[in-house]
Amino acid sequence: MTAAHVIADDAEAVAVAAALADVFRAGAGERDAARRLPREEVERLSASGLLAVTVPAEHGGADVGAQTLAEIFRLLGSADGSLAQIPQSHFVYVQVIRRQGTPDQQKFFFAEVLAGRRFGNAQSEAGTRHVQDIRTRLEPRPDGSHLLNGVKHYCTGALFADWIPVLARAGDGTPHVAYVPRDAPGVTVADDWDGMGQRTTASGTVRLVDVPVPADRVVPHHLTFQGPQLHGAVAQLLHAAIDTGIAAGALDEAARFVRTSSRPWFESGTESAAEDPLLIQRFGELALEVRTAEALLREAARTVEASRARLTDDSAAEASIAVAAAKVAAARAAVEVAGALFEVSGTRSALDSLNLHRHWRDARTHTLHDPTRWKIQHIGRYALNGTRPPRHGLL
Structure with a gap:
């Protein structure tokens, strides 16, 4: 490199x-x-x-x-x-x-x-009781090093990684992160992701069989959540930004298609589809969705920065709630705008050869990452009763 x-x-x-x-x-x-x-x-x-x-x-x-x-x-x-x-x-x-x-x-x-080295991801597991039921294990060895064993799914970027951070439980049950070279003995990365959207993320399976891990390549991740923290807020902020970007990209694609390739509806009386007042109205509604998501994203990012400067339980809670609001708005905008692309563009936009449906497939797939209904729950609890959100890294 x-x-x-x-x-x-x-x-x-x-x-x-x-x-x-x-x-x-x-x-x-x-x-x-x-x-x-x-x-x-x-x-x-x-x-x-x-x-x-x-x-x-x-x-x-x-x-x-x-x-x-x-x-x-x-x-x-x-x-x-x-x-x-x-x-x-x-x-x-x-x-x-x-x-x-x-x-x-x-x-x-x-x-x-x-130097340009990349971290991948080996965090989620399939077939467990829930997302935080981590069964991958770091087994201690007499010399202070570890052996790592487990199977990870949805490992985005692992195929491209120089280092694969692996979420695992140590002997005492606490979560740690082991930073493992992509080519370490016992590591296998399978390109088996077949999602309908985000098709090129290389989110495949990582198998770990007696992978040797030196002591100085392990980080005690459980300590992150023992005090005020922004780990979850920052991670979720990036997800919200991706959804907001997908929404904006879909809106731009729809506008370009209507201006260059759509025919006006005969009842509109206009020379071009871009002059149709009903289409103009719908684009205005969709633009409001995108602008709302962008504004909430900026506000969430500002709140995270302010919290980092004076990190307390209260400021961390404010950051998590602001990010949760941004994530809900971004997810809604991404799915709605990417779907409405076809509504405003007409029949030809559905041609598979144009692949305009990738925006909706990406939005629908990415917004499944974690449920917005729970974010709304935490927003409501905070607004009504002042209940701080939990420290679990997904908010």
């Missing part, structure tokens, strides 16, 4: 993301239709330096704020809802190192990230 560029500040980070989004947008439909994994695009993402923008300044990174990070993901999501998903876990697990890593671990892994 050639040395990655080092981004200097927030402004450069957003500019780089915008330029990459323009490049990625051009081939998104073809990649999805052929299920061609975006290996070249992921390499370009690494080389750009964008994956290192949250590395702390004292370690040589730009240490960008939450508003910048959300905008990066919104831009990428507007271009390609699959490609935007791939680095989400990367930033989450950079954050784990930042919060719970030892100084030596931080020095090593932040240097890796600045």
Whole structure:
């Protein structure tokens, strides 16, 4: 791997993301239709330096704020809802190192990230009682190292990773994160993701059989939740940004199609579909959905930044609730706008060869990540009774 560029500040980070989004947008439909994994695009993402923008300044990174990070993901999501998903876990697990890593671990892994190395994801498991029923185990060895055993599903980005962070339980039952090289003995990554949407995220299966893990590659993740924390808020903020981007991308696609390819309805009396007053009304409604999601995303990111500056139980709760509101609005906008694309564009837009349905498939798939109904519950409890949301990393 050639040395990655080092981004200097927030402004450069957003500019780089915008330029990459323009490049990625051009081939998104073809990649999805052929299920061609975006290996070249992921390499370009690494080389750009964008994956290192949250590395702390004292370690040589730009240490960008939450508003910048959300905008990066919104831009990428507007271009390609699959490609935007791939680095989400990367930033989450950079954050784990930042919060719970030892100084030596931080020095090593932040240097890796600045060099363009990528973190994947091996977190979720299938067939368990619920999402937090983690059965993967870190078994201690006499020399202080561990053996790692388990099977992980929905491992987004693992095929592209240099390091795969694995969520596992230690001997005492507490959750830890083991950072495992992609090519470590006993690690197998299967490209078996067959979702209807986000088809090129490489969210396959990771199998771990007696994988040796040195003691200094394990981070005590359970400590993250023993005090005020923003782990879940930041992770969910990125998901909200992806959904907001998908909504904006679908709206832009619909507008372009109506302007260039749609015929006016004969009763409208207009020369073009873009002049039809009923279509104009519907586009106004859809634009309001997108603008609402964007505004709530910006507000959530500002709240996360303010909370980080004065982290308390109350400020962490405010951040989680603000992000939950943004995620609910973004999920609704993504599904509605991506579906309405066909309503406003007409019959021809449903042709499979145009692949306009990728926006809806991406939205419908990504918004299943965690249920918005529970976010609304926590928003309601907080609004009515002042009940702080729980510390479980998904809010």
